[in-house]
Amino acid sequence: MTTPPSAAAGDGTNDHLVQSTDPDHPANLIPSLCAKFWTLGWVTGTGGGASIRNDDLVYIAPSGVQKELMKPSDIYVLSLAAQQSQSLHPRQRVYLRRPPTLKPSQCTPLFLAAFTKRGAGCCIHTHSHWAVLVTLLLEAHGSAEFRINNLEQIKGFGRGPGKAGNLGYHDTLVIPVIENTAHEEDLTEFLEEAMDRYPDAYAVLVRRHGVYVWGETVHKAKTQCESLDYLFQLAVEMKQLGLAWITDIAPTVPTRSAA
Ligand SMILES: CSCCC(=O)C(=O)COP(=O)(O)O
Numbered sequence: 600m601t602t603p604p605s606a607a608a609g610d611g612t613n614d615h616l617v618q619s620t621d622p623d624h625p626a627n628l629i630p631s632l633c634a635k636f637w638t639l640g641w642v643t644g645t646g647g648g649a650s651i652r653n654d655d656l657v658y659i660a661p662s663g664v665q666k667e668l669m670k671p672s673d674i675y676v677l678s679l680a681a682q683q684s685q686s687l688h689p690r691q692r693v694y695l696r697r698p699p700t701l702k703p704s705q706c707t708p709l710f711l712a713a714f715t716k717r718g719a720g721c722c723i724h725t726h727s728h729w730a731v732l733v734t735l736l737l738e739a740h741g742s743a744e745f746r747i748n749n750l751e752q753i754k755g756f757g758r759g760p761g762k763a764g765n766l767g768y769h770d771t772l773v774i775p776v777i778e779n780t781a782h783e784e785d786l787t788e789f790l791e792e793a794m795d796r797y798p799d800a801y802a803v804l805v806r807r808h809g810v811y812v813w814g815e816t817v818h819k820a821k822t823q824c825e826s827l828d829y830l831f832q833l834a835v836e837m838k839q840l841g842l843a844w845i846t847d848i849a850p851t852v853p854t855r856s857a858a
């Protein structure tokens with residue numbers, strides 16, 4: 600369904616775009632997911648958030664609000680097709696629905712990068728302590744990549760957009776790290792560059808800030824984000840215990856061949 604951009608904006612015209620009794624409707628799901636993420640420390644103090652794409656429509660949270668207290672009526676809706684068909688400045692957006700007293704999330708261009716460059720259906724941004732700590736540990740080693748292998752949870756990740764199946768136990772999960780910028784929007788070009796350099800990655804870490812994680816569906820974005828946070832925590836705790844969190848050494852235990 601498309602609504603002409605002329606009927607857009609905060610005049611209440613397109614409120615139906617965020618009104619549904621279906622708990623899985625993006626306007627209901629973004630607030631309920633963010634309320635869960637807040638309990639995990641992922642969207643504390645208004646930081647972080649989530650965005651969902653349903654075909655042409657993108658649902659976005661407001662900026663600077665307590666993400667765990669959002670309501671469906673706070674949600675912005677924009678059209679990707681209208682965005683692409685008009686020769687707009689990259690920072691101009693075509694909103695079909697805009698809550699009058701709020702501003703759209705500063706993460707909007709980053710979420711849009713996941714939707715347009717990767718065809719994602721959902722993108723989650725967290726300020727998780729574990730994500731930030733991992734970037735600090737990597738910074739101490741001058742590294743711009745988080746690499747981890749030989750852990751069961753790695754199987755929670757897809758091999759890459761358009762590729763069948765998930766990573767295997769001995770595969771190495773690689774997540775690029777980009778440097779933080781003073782304003783969230785200014786991260787966009789660096790995030791896009793990292794997406795080009797790592798075409799199979801489903802996430803990008805932002806040094807001293809957090810992580811962006813996406814997936815083809817809300818389910819995949821959420822489970823990949825959970826798996827990644829688990830691996831970040833494990834990596835930090837392994838470091839504290841003096842254990843290396845990666846091994847490129849081939850397994851020494853002979854694998855049993857199928858009889
Ligand atoms: C204290 S949060 C600073 C901005 C930020 O990093 C973020 O993730 C939230 O941005 P939003 O505009 O969605 O509030």
Ligand SMILES: [Zn+2]
Binds near residue numbers: 646647724725783809
């Ligand atoms: Zn942020």
